[in-house]
Amino acid sequence: MRKETLVGAFVLGGVVLLLAAFVLFGRFHPFQNKLHATLVFQGASSGLTVGSPVTFRGVQVGTVDRVSIEYDPTTQRAYIPVSITMQPDNIKLTNGRSAGLPSIPELVGQGLRGEMNLKSFVTGSSEINLDFAPQIPAVLHPELVSGDEIPTRRSTIQQVTQTLTELPLRQLADNTEQTLASLRALSEQLDRQLPGLIDSLRATSDHSRTLIDNTNTTIATLQAQLATTLRGIDRLTQAGTTQLDARGRQIDGVLGKTDAALTRANRSLDALADITSARSTQRADLDASLRDIAAAAASLRGFAAEIERNPQLLLTGRRP
The missing domain is CATH 1.20.890 (cAMP-dependent Protein Kinase, Chain A)
Incomplete structure (x- = not known):
């Protein structure tokens, strides 16, 4: 009886030590609050494995528990559901609120979205990053997920990758090849025609220089003639001014005589009016x-x- 008691105590002590090892060194924490959710991705999930970190703006808040594949033969689309576990005990509410954290559906309603990012370019490992993006529509998959689901969005790297994938690289290569061929043909044509063109430009330059010299000579001659003409115009203007001054005095005399004659005519008219x-x-x-x-x-x-x-x-x- 004592022997059985010792064996039982030894087995119980081993179980206690095993549980303590799991709690202290493993991922098993039976007394911590945990949130479970699923994210559904449609693109490639290379580098994402069980145990990959789940972060919120760079701070780890959980880990990946399971990565699977769901294939829909009707639409011929493959989905990758990723199950995660979050430990919100280290997340505190502001203003000293004592209420618990909102549930996953409430956080999704507030704009919580998940994306897959490359964690390391060296190892090629990936991680899931959570953040609030209410401008991104929430696309859920109730036919694939039975519990809480966090909508996903494409990361920046995935957007760049999709953009590069959708680029018409073959057409761009063909266009580049045609452009290079056109440039090569243009270069060869310039090599054939450029010497003659240079000679023609040289002859045109010489002719233009001669034309400019002749133009300068003509302009100098015209300047001298124009100066002579301007001096003649000045003399004519001065003579005209003198004559206008003399004629002005004569006109003043004539106007005075005209005023006297008009006065006498007015007097005659007045006398005639008196007579009549x-x-x-x-x-x-x-x-x-x-x-x-x-x-x-x-x-x-x-x-x-x-x-x-x-x-x-x-x-x-x-x-x-």
Whole structure:
């Protein structure tokens, strides 16, 4: 009986030591709070293995537990579900809040997204980085994931890789080859035509130099003629100014005489207006004179009529 007790105690001590070893040196922590989630990637996941770190902005918050492949024969697409475990005990809320961390769906609703990044270029290992990106639409896969899922997004390296993959490299190579062929043909054509072109440019340059010399000579001659013309114009301007001054004085005299004549004409018109006025004495005398002249003219017409009827009146006169 004592022997069995010792064996049992030894076995129990071994189990306790084994559990302590797992707790202290392994990944088994039965008393820590853990969050489990799945991320579904569609691209290549090279370098991502079990135990790869899960980080949030560079700080490790968990590890990768499982990497698998899901193939859909209908759409002929392959998906890579990655199961992760996060330990949020080291994450503290601000302002001293005592409430627990939000759940995975709540964090996803707030914009939590995951991406696969290359951890080391030397070893080629990868890691999963978590961050908030609410501008990225949340694409979930309920047909592949039964628990909580964190939507994924393409990393910068994956975007660059996809861009390079989608580049029409063959077409670019063909275009580059055609461009080089065109440049080679142009170079050969220039080698054949450049000497003649250089000679033509040299002849054109000599002709242009001669033309410039002739132009300079002509310009100098024109400058001398233009100076002579300008001096003549200056003399003509001065003579015209002198004549205008003399004619101005004459015009002033003529205008003065014209003003005097106009004054006399105005006076004459005023006198004539006085004469022709209905109330003026001169007009009354003129009217009386005109009546006397009219009467004399009537008497002369009567006498002329009588003489026309009896010419002897010129000799005998009228008898009483």
